[in-house]
Amino acid sequence: MIELVIDQRRRDLGGFEVGRILPVAQRRHVGPFVFFDHMGPVDFPKGIPLERDVRPHPHIGLSTVTYLFEGEIMHRDSVGSEQAIRPGEVNWMTAGSGITHSERFEKARAEGGRLHGIQAWVALPEAEEETDPSFHHYGADDLPTYEHGGLWARLVAGEAFGANAKVKTHSPMFYVHWVLQPGTKAQLPAEYPERAAYVAVGSVEVEGRTVEAGHMLVFAPGQPVLFTAVTPAVVMLLGGEPLGQRYIDWNFVSSRKERIEQAKADWRAGRMKLPDLDDKEFIPLPG
Numbered sequence: 395m396i397e398l399v400i401d402q403r404r405r406d407l408g409g410f411e412v413g414r415i416l417p418v419a420q421r422r423h424v425g426p427f428v429f430f431d432h433m434g435p436v437d438f439p440k441g442i443p444l445e446r447d448v449r450p451h452p453h454i455g456l457s458t459v460t461y462l463f464e465g466e467i468m469h470r471d472s473v474g475s476e477q478a479i480r481p482g483e484v485n486w487m488t489a490g491s492g493i494t495h496s497e498r499f500e501k502a503r504a505e506g507g508r509l510h511g512i513q514a515w516v517a518l519p520e521a522e523e524e525t526d527p528s529f530h531h532y533g534a535d536d537l538p539t540y541e542h543g544g545l546w547a548r549l550v551a552g553e554a555f556g557a558n559a560k561v562k563t564h565s566p567m568f569y570v571h572w573v574l575q576p577g578t579k580a581q582l583p584a585e586y587p588e589r590a591a592y593v594a595v596g597s598v599e600v601e602g603r604t605v606e607a608g609h610m611l612v613f614a615p616g617q618p619v620l621f622t623a624v625t626p627a628v629v630m631l632l633g634g635e636p637l638g639q640r641y642i643d644w645n646f647v648s649s650r651k652e653r654i655e656q657a658k659a660d661w662r663a664g665r666m667k668l669p670d671l672d673d674k675e676f677i678p679l680p681g
Contacts, residue, residue: 398612425588425634429515440506448497451677453489455647460485462511470669471495475529482534493527536560544575567634574623589633596627
């Protein structure tokens with residue numbers, strides 16, 4: 395059932411590293427997921443410099459999904475949002491025709507602390523690529539959880555295992571957080587044509603193969619997949635219906651290359667509005 399194993403590639407974002415998983419040459423997407431970064435874990439000392447923050451930058455044609463295991467990030471955007479995200483919550487930002495936002499580590503700067511989480515991008519269907527930008531925050535109570543034996547699970551977004559999250563999505567998909575105790579078995583159903591699992595912590599066994607943290611397994615369609623936790627493990631399950639080819643250039647995603655070129659020109663010329671509450675600096679277009 396394992397089609398591909400993707401190893402994270404470490405990327406320095408200016409003060410802390412992320413593990414880049416998607417996209418890779420062998421796999422550009424899993425369902426609507428076109429980008430997947432593992433942030434940290436990193437321990438920030440009190441008083442970290444402002445350069446560690448992610449300054450205002452633009453997006454089009456996608457939804458960003460921020461999900462934390464530990465820490466806190468302050469989000470501000472050009473539709474007027476200001477919202478801290480904490481573990482077990484979801485910040486879902488739909489860029490559509492264009493949005494800008496910043497992500498700042500203000501709590502860590504004031505107190506010190508650990509940051510650990512996942513940043514994913516979900517492509518929008520072609521008919522909704524130019525939808526109005528929006529931002530929604532969902533608390534832990536909005537996300538269904540399940541616990542049995544050595545398995546604890548949270549449905550972060552979409553529909554899976556007979557449950558629905560309140561998060562508004564734009565195409566059939568699923569995104570699940572598993573916590574497994576050693577020896578626990580859990581099964582990923584076969585209901586979606588594209589499925590993957592990312593091991594964020596610990597190790598699991600799938601089809602007699604031990605998979606360590608920092609690796610994503612991409613599965614062939616049609617059959618359920620059985621996992622056995624080798625150690626205490628955290629696994630993120632993701633996938634859904636594919637949306638077709640998407641182009642990615644910097645922070646822009648689109649089914650049309652010319653739309654990306656227009657977005658680059660708009661950002662370069664200062665035609666995209668900065669976040670209302672964070673408009674004093676921005677990240678220039680690379681190159």
